[in-house]
Amino acid sequence: MKIAEQVTFGGSGLDRAAELRSNIPALAAALQDDRARTVLLWRGKLLIEGETGFDLVRLPMTHPVLRDARDAPILLGREQGAAIFAQDISHWQPEGLEDGQLGGFLDTSEQAHPALAQGQRFRELRAMLTRLSLRDAELAATAKAIFGWHASHGFCARCGAPSQSHNAGWERICAECGAHHFPRTDPVVIMLITHGNRTLLGRSHGWPEGMYSCLAGFVEPGEPIEAAVRREVLEEAGVRVGPVRYLASQPWAFPASLMFGCHGEAISDEITVDPSELDDARWVTREELTDVFAGLRTDILPARKGAIAHFLLRNWLADRLD
Structure with a gap:
């Protein structure tokens, strides 16, 4: 797919400076460089600023808020010749915040630390998928994923x-x-399944009312991507799939997946939903999906902007899968 890397988190060409990771003297020098910066996380949220578009905040390594960071900085890479790190202050408790107030399918709450500048606050990455630059998105996804791995x-x-x-x-x-x-990164297949002029959409348990998306599932040990596509669609919706081709990938740090976007051609169209896997599944025509994306339907909501499912469906409508 020629436009594969245009997907959210598709990559910005970040120099990950892997040669510094085990070079203790060079790493120490990078930390002490006045140009070095760090991004900051709190309970999986990223420190950002801005209102219409968001910018990932890069703090100097001497910023007072970093006194709340208990663990050593994690090296993310290098920008303009200087190292960029990530640090976490998850043990900080915002005033008035009680346990259980955060979370849900999409946490849109924001938290501001008193040691930070006005307008700088922590925000959930899901709530700003398409409002970060390519570089900020790559840094944010990397930082969130690596800290999630350490936590578990x-x-x-x-x-x-x-x-x-x-x-x-x-x-x-x-x-x-x-x-x-x-x-570790968990491989996941996410499938644009078509049958003529229709595509197969499903909804998982607990999703917002009316939300539908492409089917997806984890790749099992010893299983090729193509076989995983066919198995998952058959298990979840009872639809048999023939030819499968890879289209694009997306790092998905929720918590640590790599989504392999594929196109599969269905060779059957009768749907038999496995209720343990899906709440519902349906075939949707191009014309119906066009109305969905235009906001003209009330029974189906489009896949979330920034997710690879949205990318695949939108480009299927535009006939840009090659």
Whole structure:
């Protein structure tokens, strides 16, 4: 697909400076460089500023708010010759915020730390998917994913002992058995399934009323992408799929997936929904989907802007899958 990398989080050519991760003297020098900057997270949210479009805030390494960061900075890469890091202050408790107030399908609340400049606040990445620049989106997704991995992999998968962060945050090592652990990404197929002039849409349990999207599922061990597409569609909707081709990919840090966008041609059209997998599934014509994207339907809401499903469906409508 010629426009594959135009998908949200499609990449900005960030220099990830991997050679610095294990070079302790060079990493120390990078940290002490006055040009070095860090992005900041709080409970998975990113520090941003701006109103119409959002900018990811890059703080100097000496900023007072970083005194609340308990762990060492994680190296994200290099911008304009200087290192850029990520740090986390999730243990900070905003005044008046009670446990259980955050979360839900889309958390649109914002939090402002008193040590930060006016207008700078923490915002959920899902709530600004298409309102970040390519570079800011890549940095944000990388930071969110790597901190999510550390949060869920604090103990060795081999022996159960606590593990420690190494290599500028890109490795964990168990002091008990010596096992080395590296960040993991879960492969997921997401499918634009077509049958003539129609595409197959489904909705998962707990989604907002009327929201439909492409079917998706995790790739199983030992399974090719194409086979995963056919298996998932058959399991979830009872539809058999013939030819499958890859279109585009999208890092999806919710919490740590890599979405493989594919186009599959259905060879059957009778739908049998597995109620444990989907709430509903239906065939939608091009004309109907055009109305959905135009906001003319009340029974179907379009896939969320910024998600690869929206990208695939929109380009199917525009006949731009090649």
